[in-house]
Amino acid sequence: MGGVEAPADAPHARHEGQHTPVFVGPRRAQLDELFTRYPTKRAALLPALWMVQHDRGWVSEAALAEVAEVLELTPAYVKGVVTFYTMYHQHPVGKHFIQVCTTSPCAVCGAEDVRDAFLRHTGCEELGVTSPDGKYTVIEVECLGACGFATPVMINEQFVESVTPEKVPDILAGLT
Amino acid sequence: MADAMINLTIEGRAVSVPQGTSILEAAKTAGILIPHYCYHPGLPVAGVCRMCLVEVEKAPKLAPSCATSVAEGQVVHVHSPKALEARKGVLEMLLINHPLDCPICDQAGECELQDYTYQEGRAAGRLRDGKRFNPVEDFGGDVMYVTNRCILCTRCVRFMDDVAHDAVLNVSERGDRALIGKFEGKDLTHPWAGNVIDLCPVGALLSKDSLNKVRAWEVDRTASVCPGCSQGCNMIVETRDNMVVRLRPRPNDAVNQYFMCDQGRLDYRWMNRQDRVDVPLVRQGAALATAEWEAAIAAAASLLEGKRAHVLASPGLPNEALYLLSRLVGKTGGAGAFRVRQGEEAPLPGVPDLARRTDLAPNGRGAELLGMTRAGAPLAGMKAGDVLIVADEELAGMDAPDVAKAGAIIVIGTTLPAWARHAASVVLPITNVVEEEGTFTNLRGRVQRFRQAKSGPGFARPSWLVLADLLAALGESATYMMANDVFDALAASHPEFAGMSYDALGLKGALVKSAAAGATA
Amino acid sequence: MGYPHKPHDRETTVLSKYFGDAEAITLAGWKQRGGYAALEKALGMSPAEIVAVVKESGLRGRGGAGFPTGVKWSFMKLDDGKPHYLCCNADESEPGTFKDREIMRWTPHALIEGCAIGAYAIGAETCYIYIRGEFTEPIMRVEAALAEAYAAGILGTNAMGTGKTINIYVHRGAGAYICGEETALMNSIEGRRGNPRIKPPFPAVAGVFGQPTTINNVETLAAVPHIINNGGAWYKTFGRADNPRSTGTKLFSVCGNVQRPGNYEVPLGFPFKDFLYDLCGGPLPGRRFKAIIPGGISVPIQTVDEAEASLMDYEGFVEQGTMLGSGGVIVIDDAQNLVKQIARAARFFAHESCAQCTQCREGTSWTTRILERIVAGDGTAEDLDTLVDIADNMTGKTICVLSDSCAVPVMSGLQKFRGDFEALIKKKTVHMVPAVA
Secondary structure, rough: OOOOOOOOOOOOOOOOOOOOOOOOOOHHHHHHHEEEEEEEEOHHHHHHHHHHHHHHHOOHHHHHHHHHHHHOHHHHHHHHHHHHHOOOOOOOOOOOEEEEEEEHHHHOHHHHHHHHHHHHHOOOOOOOOOOOOOEEEEEEEOOOOOOOHHHOOOOOEEOOOOOOOOHHHHHHHHOO | OOOOEEEEEEEEEEEEEEEEOOOOOOOOHOOOOOOOOOOOOOOOOOOOOOEEEEEEEEOOOOEEEOOOOOOOEEEEEEEOHHHHHHHHHHHHHHHHOOOOOOOOOOOOOOOOHHHHHHHOOOOOOOOOOOOOOOOOEEOOOEEOOOHHHOOOHHHHHHHHHHHHHOOOOOOOOHHHHHHEEEOOOOOOEEEEEEHHHHHHHOOOOOOOOOOOOOOOHHHHEEEOOOOOOOOOOEEEEEOOOOEEEEEEOOOOOOOOOOOOHHHHOOHHHHHHOOOOOOEEEEEEOOEEEEEEHHHHHHHHHHOOOOOOOOEOOOOOHHHHHHHHHHHHHHOOOOOOEEOOOEEOOOOOOOOOOOEEEOOOOOOHHHHHHHHOOOOOOOOOOOOOOEEEEEOOOOOOOHHHHHHHHEEEEEEEEEOOOOOHHHHOOOEEEEEOOOOOOOOEEEOOOOEEEEOOHHHHHHHHHHHHHHHHHHHOOOOOOOOOOOOHHHHHHHHOOOOHHHOHHHHOOOOOEOOOOOOHHHHOO | OOOOOOOOOOOOOOOOOOOOOHHHHHHHHHHHHOOOOHHHHHOOOOHHHHHHHHHHOOOOOOOOOOOOOHHHHHHHOOOOOOOOEEEEOOOOOOOOHHHHHHHHHHHHHHHHHHHHHHHHHHOOOEEEEEEOOOOOHHHHHHHHHHHHHHOHHHHOOOOOHHOOOOEEEEEEOOHHHHHHHHHHHHHHHHHOOEEEEEEEEOOOOOOOHHOOEEEEEHHHHHHHHHHHOOHHHHHHHHOOOOOOOOOEEEEEEEEEEOOEEEEEEEEEEEEHHHHHHHHOOOOOOOOEEEEEOOOOOOOOOOOOOHHOOOOHHHHHHOOOOOOOOOOOEEEOOOOOOOOHOOOHHHEEEEEEEHOOOHHHHHHHHHHHHHHHHHHOOOOHHHHHHEEEEHHHHHHOOOOHHHHHHHHHHHHHHHOOOHHHHHHHHOOOOOOOOOOOO
């Protein structure tokens, strides 16, 4: 899940002073198109939450309430959905959100070493805690569905296959 | 078109129920209660607690009886070794993260987890690891949530969503991190939210009002009817040491299903008020002096001699008292009127015809049926020189000139308001709704009994008894030994109530004739 | 098998023929390779005819349940006047399985063609492809392919000029293994928590949005165009002669401690021993196989003897103490701590439990905690008995089988590798305060 609050100047992770609506302009148009795909507005919930996360980096309570209003659901309902699905961040996270698969098939291929290498090289002290410079958050995730390419790692939306501890410094160096 | 009947066997008993009935409900008809948590007849089926698993012969797996329809020829075992093992397993699992809070938990003594564990669970736990911990939360309204005790039956979530139509509760998180959650700032302020406290099988959702007040086994329970509005929700009055400590809803499919509103539920403190008039009073000059009952009744009767009685009746009085008041009115050629305080309606949308009503009194319909006139200004029809009988009512808000028309004022009530000290000639103390038995007629014409839950103070007497004595002193020949007798006389003389009796009314009540005709039309 | 290895001689590349072929991804490239001929042919057949062909082929669900696809499609009543839906289960989250990912990123049009044929066959005008949120590349590829297909008039309100409506949309998941369960998938599409539903009602009666629905796995749907093109009888030529119940080819995802992990496509019934040592290259240098899980983490663990005696089809694996499942082959060698891996598997299930059923919600977590304690050297002999009891309580008593799946590695691990557990047990009992008599 998400890490703890990042410093205010971390570009990817901002706390909103005042919530500005997400679903205006092009995003609203996208949402309206989505509505044509399903017989209920509720069904657009997961896609709508993805839009929020893409725009703001995480799903804040205020954003969650906006989604609820636009889809004619209660905020409590939307919150129940957000907390069910692990990919929605409920707090701001580091600029590079690093997810290391450590489920059994990858575990037998050394995934824990990959995880530890990321923790070391990013300066993150613990899993789930954003690095002091706000650049990285490292977490373990469950099976990423690329078991034959152990160890797979996701960094934000980027899927990196066959990661070994040796490759970690280069991978990090390549992140902007 | 009637549903086909399905015949099956449950625990060796033959059962015949309409098609579509669940095994759990079918078992009830045979007197068998299949242990369960998440199922509730007033809520949509969830089938998540897995307590109600039963063994069905020839089926490969145990069936969740709340979510499985009966089938012709099924043979169901509720207490077979397999079913018992499964329930024992569920109970053990529920106690994994559940704290052993019984000594400090309000639910103890009326806790379904305690009950079933004691009945069928393991004697010792096998957990050697730590339990999950979450802090207590305030859900708003009267509700607090003790997260650790929650067994995630989701009754509360389903109630708020499907019955109250106000989905402010959710299940948050996944796995054993799951808990009931809500959104910051959106609380359980719905007028019917308190029902989640009753629905919660364990001590996870508790009433803040009742917190740590009494132990469930210390209270007495009496069947009654909520006096808060004209809906007439059936309720249970819980008392201890002659004090009302809690009100809970009592099931009645025809009136309130399983629910009562928060306003009715929490408005019980007045029933315990200590500033009661508990002895008859008769005016002697400038002051009211205590008197014996016979003397007070005689004084009231003599005031009424040759005069007309104008009755200002409370729509909170039971049918019995109102009946006798109407006899009084008839005997003296006077009139009787009442007004009803108004509140805001608060429907419970998921239940047909259930709402907290705008009429904030339980017996306005009864008053009307028994000859009292509903009026915005109930004293306007009083003639100069009439004897004003203020029966469990207030003069505040009445026009002073109207009041001044009264030749004398007789107060029959539970408290002694300030004006009565100067204006009343006789004060006759009566017991309140939890201190006597009687009936109310709700807004749909349902006549329902309420029973005595505690004893009244001092020399206060039941309202019907005081009025019966007054009528006798005025020459009425009828004698009434019990409230029953008054009701029988009422039924005999009012076609709407024809054929009714306390026995016939039982615990569910019955509709007056015109309402019953409307219902079957 | 494609990327990154070349196909092995003994593979039969039907679905995986173009893995690694970048040109197969586009519509133009796909058409050059024979794409959309099957859809055109199917749209000229009646739905009943299509169902008959698929039934004849013996195709069974490739997601793990192995239910005959033609039979599943026949449950949809074509004249009920209700909107029908096809859902493609691309949630692929079963540990050990990574075949659908390859189908979607190398041959997205194959999937779209299969979905279109399937939708038409069951009377659905709308198909949702539910792709797990983590599959960013497959999502991109499938979305791009859909855009091409719409632009070319293959999809939409006039599919291939026939006047029929076929709409296919991607619905992105957001991190929940349980959404691979068909009823949870439907709930997720509806915008709800991914909770499995009680059955009955079955999806074909009341599924997504309460309407008749069929849910099929990616690999299943990707096989359909080949069946339409070549006929049901052709599909039956793949498989053991003496086992007509398992037909066709299957993508087996191989991972763990082998020389050559990756996806391999072989006919059902292929000898597992040859598969492991020949195709996959056998164990890593200096190591020996210890335990094999052939069908994803939810199927029983096999000993090496059992694995070597297995024939790779539905019935063959059952005969050797396990199941075909999703075909995700997880290979564990003798350098691994098997109990630790079983504990990690339990932790996976505990993380993914939706929390509805008591046994799953509490049992997955309790199992994990006991196993982790055993791995840390703090376990007792009683713990092993407790684990078996918990596993029994978790089996056959819940809304879905995640609970049963958690019990499987525990039970098969204790049955076949009990020594590994006992080696970690140092204490006989733990002194506990006795319960009140």
